[in-house]
Amino acid sequence: MPTAAEDLPAGEGRWPDPLAWLGVAAAERAAAGLHRTLRPRPSGQCDELDLASNDYLGLARDERVLAGAAAALAGWGAGATGSRLVTGTTELHAELEQALAGLTGAPAALVFSSGYLANLGAVTALAGPDCLIVSDAGNHASLIDACRLSRSPVVVVSHGDRDAAARALAQRREPRAMVVLEAVNSTDGDLLPLADWHALAVRFAALLVVDDAHGLGVRGAGRGAVAEAGIAAEPNVITTLTLSKALGSQGGAVVGSQAVIDQLIDRARSFIFDTGLNPAAAGAALAAVRIIAAEPALAASALVRAGELAAICGVPATDSAVVPVIIGQALPAFERSVALRERGVRVGCFRPPSVPPGTARLRLSARADLSDADLRRFCQTWQSVSPS
Known part of the structure; x- marks a missing residue:
């Protein structure tokens, strides 16, 4: 008979605490400059200049977006009340999905409760042991986790290396293949040539999964980098989005063919087993989508401000709202970010494991609503903390 649990020898003294x-x-972690601390922001207006958030178009506090959230809250309540397949799908969710598909030029869309879960759902539901995944080394942690959870064989190629991706696809033994990448890298800010990557995927009969989190609202007059590349409606292209960056809300989405969306509804565990996106976030996102569609100049403004921030810092401009300033080691990067924050300017500080060792950086995020006065203030502050 099996030994009862209470009869097993005690662990006291046998194993460490x-x-x-x-x-x-x-x-x-602290000695290496890798300790993280939560720093709550105060509500309302404050004197701090925000160059750290992902609110690229300044819509998080736009009155129209707030009104969309308030109307949804009043009409549908505080929570979605259940998973999307039970009670968590409202008419508002369906309207948001239609609007996202229309904005990005994709046939259909499916809303998740976060961008992280959208990436998990898209990759795991469409890959599997018979599908080789070719993953870009610069991919976001959510895509890396998705690849791991997919149970697929995975080949990681250097960031942007299409030749290495082609070799991996040509040599595969699996009948299916998937290429996974970010349109705009979240820490470098560079834009990949998506049309070329799509041609590669077509050549080797592979799916192309593109995370357009940092392209939506900024590239392609706001429609995103995938739409700008002219591949949004291609049947082998699946685009993942976040509603928490340029849209100023919360949540995520996958856009693609109706067949892809049907597969996700049936097989994406991060969709099936998660409570639906709360109505207020859906209402805010819907209002933001409509603003972006009606005001394409917002995207251009964000890119202009990004170029101005880069010039102040003496670094090359990127093709996005992300402006990285490479410092090198983690502790000096952290100290520079603290010095800026103490002077009223908040910037992102990215250290390993978010970026490779030796490439710790400050990440500045441009916003379309930054004023000339904001830029002058940042320039003065930056000069005051920069080594002479």
Whole structure:
């Protein structure tokens, strides 16, 4: 008979304290400049200049977006009340999906409760053991986790290396293949040539999954980098989006063919087993989509401001609202970000594992609503903390 649990020898003295290693690990992170701290923002207006958020178009506090959230809250309540397949799909969700498909030029869309879950759902539901995944080394953590959870064989290629991707696809033994990449890299800010990547995917009969989180609202007059490349409606292209960056709300989405959306509804665990996006976030996102469609100049303004920020910092301009300033080691990067924050300017500080060792950086995020006064203030502050 199996031994009862209470009859097994006690672990006292046989094994170390199961939490003792946490203190050691925390001390090592702190010494390396890798300790993270939550810093709550105050509500309402404050004097801090925000160059850290992903609110690229300044819509998070736009009155029209707030009104969309308030109307949805009043009409549908605070929560979605259930998963999308039970009670969590409202008419508002359906309207948002139609609007997202229309904005991006894709046939259909499916809304998730976060961009992270949209990436998990798209990759895991469309890949599998019989599908080789070719993943760009610069991909966001959500795509990396999705590849791991997919149970697919995965080949990681250097960022933007189409030749390496072609070799992996040509040599595969699996009947199916998927190429996974970010349209705009979240830490470098560079824009990949998506039309060329699509041609590669077509050549080797592969799906192309593109995370357009940092392209939506900024590239293609706001319609996104995939739409700008002219491939949004291609049957082998699947685009993932976030509603929490340029749209100023919360949530995520996948856009693609109706066959792809049907597969996700049936097979994407991060969709099936998750509570639906709350109505207020859906209402805010819908209002933002309509603003972007009606005001394409917002996207151009964000790119102009990004170029101005890059010039102030003495770094090359990118093709996005992301402006990276490479510092190198984690501790100096963190110290520079603290110095800026103490002077009223908040910037992102990206350290390993978010970026490779030796490439710690400050990440500035441009916004369409930055004023000339904001730029002058940043220029003065930047000069005051920069090494002479």
